[in-house]
Amino acid sequence: MATISDTLLKRRTIRKYTSEPVDDKLLNELLVMGCRTSTTGNMQVYSIIITTDTQVKNDLAPLHFNQKMITEAPVVLTFCADFNRFNKWCLLRKAEPGYDNFLSFITAAIDALLVAQTFCIAAESKGLGICYLGTTTYNAHKIIKVLKLPRGVVPITTVTLGWPSEKPEQVDRLPLEAIIHKQTYADYSDEDIIKYYHPKEEREDSTQYVRENNKETLAQVFTDIRYKKADNVYFSKILLQVLKDQGFMEQ
Amino acid sequence: MATISDTLLKRRTIRKYTSEPVDDKLLNELLVMGCRTSTTGNMQVYSIIITTDTQVKNDLAPLHFNQKMITEAPVVLTFCADFNRFNKWCLLRKAEPGYDNFLSFITAAIDALLVAQTFCIAAESKGLGICYLGTTTYNAHKIIKVLKLPRGVVPITTVTLGWPSEKPEQVDRLPLEAIIHKQTYADYSDEDIIKYYHPKEEREDSTQYVRENNKETLAQVFTDIRYKKADNVYFSKILLQVLKDQGFMEQ
Numbered sequence: 001m002a003t004i005s006d007t008l009l010k011r012r013t014i015r016k017y018t019s020e021p022v023d024d025k026l027l028n029e030l031l032v033m034g035c036r037t038s039t040t041g042n043m044q045v046y047s048i049i050i051t052t053d054t055q056v057k058n059d060l061a062p063l064h065f066n067q068k069m070i071t072e073a074p075v076v077l078t079f080c081a082d083f084n085r086f087n088k089w090c091l092l093r094k095a096e097p098g099y100d101n102f103l104s105f106i107t108a109a110i111d112a113l114l115v116a117q118t119f120c121i122a123a124e125s126k127g128l129g130i131c132y133l134g135t136t137t138y139n140a141h142k143i144i145k146v147l148k149l150p151r152g153v154v155p156i157t158t159v160t161l162g163w164p165s166e167k168p169e170q171v172d173r174l175p176l177e178a179i180i181h182k183q184t185y186a187d188y189s190d191e192d193i194i195k196y197y198h199p200k201e202e203r204e205d206s207t208q209y210v211r212e213n214n215k216e217t218l219a220q221v222f223t224d225i226r227y228k229k230a231d232n233v234y235f236s237k238i239l240l241q242v243l244k245d246q247g248f249m250e251q
Numbered sequence: 252m253a254t255i256s257d258t259l260l261k262r263r264t265i266r267k268y269t270s271e272p273v274d275d276k277l278l279n280e281l282l283v284m285g286c287r288t289s290t291t292g293n294m295q296v297y298s299i300i301i302t303t304d305t306q307v308k309n310d311l312a313p314l315h316f317n318q319k320m321i322t323e324a325p326v327v328l329t330f331c332a333d334f335n336r337f338n339k340w341c342l343l344r345k346a347e348p349g350y351d352n353f354l355s356f357i358t359a360a361i362d363a364l365l366v367a368q369t370f371c372i373a374a375e376s377k378g379l380g381i382c383y384l385g386t387t388t389y390n391a392h393k394i395i396k397v398l399k400l401p402r403g404v405v406p407i408t409t410v411t412l413g414w415p416s417e418k419p420e421q422v423d424r425l426p427l428e429a430i431i432h433k434q435t436y437a438d439y440s441d442e443d444i445i446k447y448y449h450p451k452e453e454r455e456d457s458t459q460y461v462r463e464n465n466k467e468t469l470a471q472v473f474t475d476i477r478y479k480k481a482d483n484v485y486f487s488k489i490l491l492q493v494l495k496d497q498g499f500m501e502q
Contacts, residue, residue, distance in 0.1 A: 004255050004258060005373075007255060008369060028427065031430075036260055036262055037368065047431070049436060050432065050433055052434070085429070085444070086473075088441075090473070090474055092441055093452075093469070094468055094470075094471065096480070098474060098478070098479060098481070101484050102487040102490060103388060103389070103490055104483055107385065109360070110364055110407070113365060113368070117365045125256075130289075134291045134358065137361075149436050150438050157361060172293070176279065180298070181299070181301065182301055183301075184397070184398045185298065185398055185401065190343055193336070201344075217344035217346060218344065219341045220344065222294070227355075229347070232352045232354045235354045236355075239357065
């Protein structure tokens, strides 16, 4: 069996899967491991929606910008911040829940994300491949409809899961010293930034990416094409409205 | 070495640590593993503040409600959503960053939390103990001052790290069927809620907890003492102001 170090150090995101399904018993084991993750006050304010049905996956696909993983992966997992279950328990037990506010949303989102990552590591340790879909927070309002999420529940991230049918190169990462700060935050000088990002900019795949997109710099590919201000502003408004609609902005 | 299943299934949060420091080389290895975690568009929009200095830990302690782990753990790690570094890179490379909005905050928070959880699993696999502190989002504004976090950076969670000097009982969890939903969300009936929460309510530690707090139900201990509406509302306002002050609500 792979060691933990190997699993964590040699991992890569997998976007292509074989047609082999993920055994229910194995999936269950992974979920049990996920649910041992730390959770605020042991409240477990999250839910996991497991979608294997072709029709539901087809309904989800456009909400994830038709990324092929959604329909091609045998399993799609949507990790949700969920105070609905806890609130129902409180109301049944003569307790008045006070979780219809932004802090509670963040608390539940943290719970959901930590569980998601444990689940992914457990899956990868068994040889499965995963891919996170950031589109969940873009189209939360539509995902809520497809997955029938009640008030108190907000989808935070989606993971596709399956047996790998590709072994892509590992992507680059910034040097560790670019990410960590000792004692307190030491803000970056221009020289620091150039030093830390230069290796990324010099990569063949980066320069090709810049050329293909007719841009002058790699940073412009991010700001002008991949993660544009107009999109971010548009989806920010929707996401804040989702929090309101799902009952997390009552303060 | 522990298998991954063992590490994940047998874990418990550790709040008491020996005085033995965590070796720099080991800490570094754990951080490198953490940074292989999936990240949105490989932007790595997070930073990790590693605090070992007694004075800085003392300054942080009251912001975490003087939980002893902060001063007693050899290492305190504050995981932050961080667009500051990425924005600086964009500006140096003739690109106009559009990340001063709520969606970008959530994107960066997701990045930071996934890394935090990988780091914790890596640490636990080496025999170290960790404890998450949910107080980070309560007192983010004060933590920002102590850790000197610039605009574009918001602390999301804090982890204390050290060699365990306790082995507490594993805490209970809800049954898996309470957490997962197949295909779409099946909302809970009263009977479901009672069935899922009953074992928790019946535990000796739960009934003792209810008695000690002079409450009628376990749920009331949460709503009236541990996670009160008034506190949640108060800290929600502060956290939303923090997002504004740190430059994430410009849409």
